[in-house]
Amino acid sequence: MGEKKKKIIKSIKIDVDKCNGCRACEMICSAFHATPKYSSNNPARSRIRLIRDPLRDVYLPVYAGELAKAECMGRDKYVIDGKEYDECGFCRASCPSREVFKEPDSKLPLKCDMCQDDPPQEKPLCVQWCINDALIYEEREEEVEEEVKLEDVEIGLESMIDKYGMQKVMDTVSRMSASKKG
């Protein structure tokens, strides 16, 4: 089915030891994604969030990833170098169990897009503004197997055929098309 293809994977390496906790990443992310660009800013709309607990020396910049519709079951704690981290601190999901990665007004989920821009930005804006190098932009080339993807309509029709049989589906489609034309 598939064939090998080269793909550029964009990623951001996070060095938490270098984070000084200033939240410039949150600020500039929200400014870049404002419409028009930079016309407003609001860290609450940012697609990067600094999970920050200064007295316990917890500084975790985390990027918005996929939407998780349901809360996960039981969240673990990690102890790293004597510091306790909540699993949420590493999770990229916009999910029902926390406020982050949702538009404050509509509660719609947010997702990092690596600052897609025309002309393209050299690096995502959060990386550009983190001059302490806690955030490092990296590109790597990977060979990925490209699957031949079924179109949405095809997937839908296949399941209808599974359920009702080919003939029934064909009859229905011709009847519908005749009545629409008439």
Next chain:
Amino acid sequence: MRYAETGFNLEIDLTRGSIERVATDPRLTELHLGGLGTSAKILWDRVPPETEPFSPDNLLIFSTGLLCGTPATGANRTIVTTYSPQTLLMGYSMMGGFWAPELKHAGYDKVIFRGKSPNLVYLWINNDKVEIRDASHLKGKGAVETAELVRQELKEPNAQVAAIGLAGENRVYMASIEQGRSSASRLGLGAVMGDKGLKAIAVRGTKDVNIARPAEFIKLCNEVLQYIKIRGEKPVPGVMPILAGLGSPQEMKLVDEEWHTQNFMWGNARERKRDYWNKEIEEKWKATQESVRTRLISCYNCPMKCGATISVPGISTYMMKCFSKLTYTMAAFSDLDFGFRIAQRATEYGMDGFSTPQVMAFAVELKEAGILTDEDFAGCPSDNEGKFYWLLDRIVRREGIGDVLANGTYWAAQQIGKGAEAYAHNNIKKHEQLPLKLGMLNPVYYLMYCTGEKINITQIEGQFPQAPFPTMEEREDFVKDWIQVPDEKFKQYFLDWEFRGERSNPYYPTVDMSVDIVDWQEMMHYIDDALGMCAGLSSFPLKPPYHIHNYPVLISSATGIDMDEAGLTQVYRRNRTLLRAVNVRRGLRRADEKPPEDHWKKRFPELEEKLLDAYYKFKGWNNQGIPTKESLHELDLDYVAEDLLLRGILTDNEDTPSKETSLETEKK
């Protein structure tokens, strides 16, 4: 729509428990920008000069600056303003951290408190929802501890909390307002907060801050950030390490304290230890510092790392910045380990790390001189460090001699008498100063010490090197990329400045040059204080990223207000003069404008008079330091002139001397 600012203030009446959201006049932003400028205007308009600092009629104003919450790097300062119990003048102190941007995002430019709550409360601002909540369970809690407890109670880890400790609750004149890694420490603002029954203000905001001309503004912000990066790689040669870079003096990062320990005074600003620093001490202090310093940290939207998280084993974690690292150490003739330990307790109490150590060292001196007695020190441990902990605990609780000392060295000396006044030797306008005693009078510093309304040299100085450079080659090298000068003449002032001979202190810089230099230094501070910009990126260091040439466009593109260099200079003059008028109305006169007598060994009374005369004249003030009717008119401050005339502080006839008064005579 309003840009950069929100256009709304919160008005909180603590007596009645009322909360109002009030729209502000955009014309005032054009006249004063914001921050300190508009807060001074509110104090002038609404608090009569006879109001006592601890009166319910006194206002306590927490203000953002005009650029706070915008992408401008380092615009994060909260400016707190009220009448100070310490100086009785207008008190303003600023803190970095995260509070001001959060308030902007909640939808407010300022929070203005009046009245007094009958019981201890805290304010919770959560966007449009604002409530006064009971704080009786927080009574006596530490300032850092309180912030944590409030966040837990509200289940809002992202709330930013400004809080007082026990010192503020007990109206100790050195009480600070603490907020994460920052604090508004000077002039007793925490005492006014405590007097109002206000333990803390928690704020959470998730609204947008808007920019008028985004493309233009972000381009400038990017240039500033790039400059900070390049400047970080290029420290200024020929000056001591802590003055070579940007930000506050980098004392959390640097271990080398040769300069402070050998040039600043120990004890009650008394003893200079010229040969203190050596390899052994450096290694010991390095070990101490590195064992307690968990991380170097920043304020909101700033790459500088001026603060640090400090975790001393066995006591709770706190945050520190700048010179407070050494103030306790040096006041007690102790070492750095003691400094970090006692500062933790003082931070939880919410105390000014600047005045507090001096007050304690003053008490120790008075005891040694026999002016304070064994009875005053009954129960005090005999070891040196123990004595300082004991004094700190007494002062904060206002117990015994602590109740007297809690009013600072000036007022304590008045109350103790028996010659104690001579020991309160390091004050300007009743407030403790940096423990610095020098040889030759520096005319620029003389003027700044005398006339600064902040009454704290670090909030007045900057931009211009503190001393000449030895060779012409070094000077030429320094001025080559000195783009920050408002006028090319400043380069020549610096090039011609020598260590010895005709063109050296005290007669060079000349009187007129000194006035020019001070005006530039003040200008940058006043602009910063209105914008909420950290002095560490603008008015304080040499060759900063923000200056008089890029500020006008930055302000204009952020706010949409038309602004050029002349316009911005006019705003600065207006704000500077208004602050002076607020203090003049409270009794400030020429007689109050003097540095500590022993600040310099070599003094020049005639020259000093000339300097002050020239400074006043340049500012458009009369020889008492009172703004004239004409200069007030030029600054759109006719209402100030009218008031000063009505009170007889100004007279219509310039030749008639105005009513003689001074704080010294009036308040005794």
